[in-house]
Amino acid sequence: xxxxxxxxxxLIGTSTYDFLDDLPAVSNNLSSLAGVLCGPASWxxxxxxxxxxxxxxxxxxxxxxxxxATESARDTxxxxxxxxGLVDPEGQLYLGLPRSRQQRVDTGLPYxxxxxALLAGQSERTVIVLDCCYSGLALGMxxxxxxxxxxxxxxxxxxxxxxxxRPALAPPGEANTAFTGELLRILATGITGGPxxxxxxxxxxxxxxxxxxxxxxxxxxxxxNSNGRLALGWNPAFSRTPQLSDTTASQAEHRLWPDxxxxxxxxxxxxxxxxxxxxxxxxxxAVSLRSGGxxxxxxxxxxxxxxxxxxxxxxTGIYLAACGLSAEQVGSWKQCWDRLREKAPTTTRVTGPTExxxxxxxxxxxSVWARIVRRKxxxxx
Numbered sequence: 424x425x426x427x428x429x430x431x432x433x434l435i436g437t438s439t440y441d442f443l444d445d446l447p448a449v450s451n452n453l454s455s456l457a458g459v460l461c462g463p464a465s466w467x468x469x470x471x472x473x474x475x476x477x478x479x480x481x482x483x484x485x486x487x488x489x490x491x492a493t494e495s496a497r498d499t500x501x502x503x504x505x506x507x508g509l510v511d512p513e514g515q516l517y518l519g520l521p522r523s524r525q526q527r528v529d530t531g532l533p534y535x536x537x538x539x540a541l542l543a544g545q546s547e548r549t550v551i552v553l554d555c556c557y558s559g560l561a562l563g564m565x566x567x568x569x570x571x572x573x574x575x576x577x578x579x580x581x582x583x584x585x586x587x588x589r590p591a592l593a594p595p596g597e598a599n600t601a602f603t604g605e606l607l608r609i610l611a612t613g614i615t616g617g618p619x620x621x622x623x624x625x626x627x628x629x630x631x632x633x634x635x636x637x638x639x640x641x642x643x644x645x646x647x648n649s650n651g652r653l654a655l656g657w658n659p660a661f662s663r664t665p666q667l668s669d670t671t672a673s674q675a676e677h678r679l680w681p682d683x684x685x686x687x688x689x690x691x692x693x694x695x696x697x698x699x700x701x702x703x704x705x706x707x708x709a710v711s712l713r714s715g716g717x718x719x720x721x722x723x724x725x726x727x728x729x730x731x732x733x734x735x736x737x738x739t740g741i742y743l744a745a746c747g748l749s750a751e752q753v754g755s756w757k758q759c760w761d762r763l764r765e766k767a768p769t770t771t772r773v774t775g776p777t778e779x780x781x782x783x784x785x786x787x788x789x790s791v792w793a794r795i796v797r798r799k800x801x802x803x804x
Contacts, residue, residue: 425499428690431492437506465656482532493544500546508555580646613660624651683759703746714745
């Protein structure tokens with residue numbers, strides 16, 4: 424699962440058009456997908472890290488949001504587009520905007536622009552999801568000198584709702600388009616017999632099976648550099664038979680705990696810390712009770728809403744143990760905490776009358792020299 428503090432999503436969609444048929448389901452696609460990506464069962468992104476660009480007035484508006492995300496994403500970047508996919512006279516794909524026209528690439532967003540912006544980004548992994556007609560053309564554009572060649576380094580995974588010769592589908596009367604509706608269903612209900620986490624490869628296979636069985640356009644996909652193992656969320660349908668000798672311990676062991684080894688930012692640390700409580704199924708009051716009263720519900724709430732790492736590990740360790748993590752798992756979280764603490768600026772807390780002020784090493788050195796100068800002045804006088 425990506426580090427939520429170091430990952431971004433840009434969701435672009437056009438539902439209303441001046442010269443093409445409207446696609447009202449696209450509006451629902453954007454809000455629903457944003458809700459999933461910002462939820463604890465998926466990436467748990469902060470709302471400000473998930474940009475929704477609905478009916479952009481121009482290609483520049485969409486590209487500005489995309490460039491902002493490529494500049495800040497270091498772990499994973501997901502880019503989604505839903506709307507009309509159009510083809511220019513040279514057979515190249517461009518994405519429909521409100522004033523787009525057929526075979527007028529200057530009225531839309533050329534896919535080549537999107538691809539170039541992603542290649543200039545710094546994220547380790549990139550996921551592109553295109554829910555539009557002829558979106559499979561994006562796969563054809565990934566030639567040996569373009570995105571496919573970079574995918575081994577950039578870790579790009581592309582999901583396209585239809586082949587290069589097929590239109591996508593927005594079924595009348597349905598809240599979402601066919602492709603995104605099925606994607607949302609998989610993320611909400613899971614894959615029976617599937618893995619613990621809904622990785623891209625598993626989701627892609629299930630999308631093809633489900634959509635083909637309904638006689639709908641079969642999606643296309645391409646991934647590089649083992650990026651298919653990247654998870655879009657936890658699998659709600661995942662189950663594992665517990666050991667009869669110790670049912671309770673087995674259930675705790677196989678809960679969907681976040682992995683602290685993938686956390687790289689303080690923001691990601693606290694987002695994952697909140698996911699621990701969600702996975703435990705416990706309320707703040709219940710966690711407090713399981714801690715033997717060592718931490719109050721208010722303390723738990725304050726801990727999960729912090730912006731900086733606490734100075735000591737004690738409260739965090741008690742919280743994790745009360746949520747049901749084993750001593751070994753708590754130890755892994757402690758290693759993550761230590762790693763993040765090492766990156767933080769070195770400061771020393773001053774106690775006594777100046778409690779609440781922070782003095783750095785440089786300020787302490789300056790104070791020492793000031794005392795020496797004052798002493799010399801008194802001696803010379």
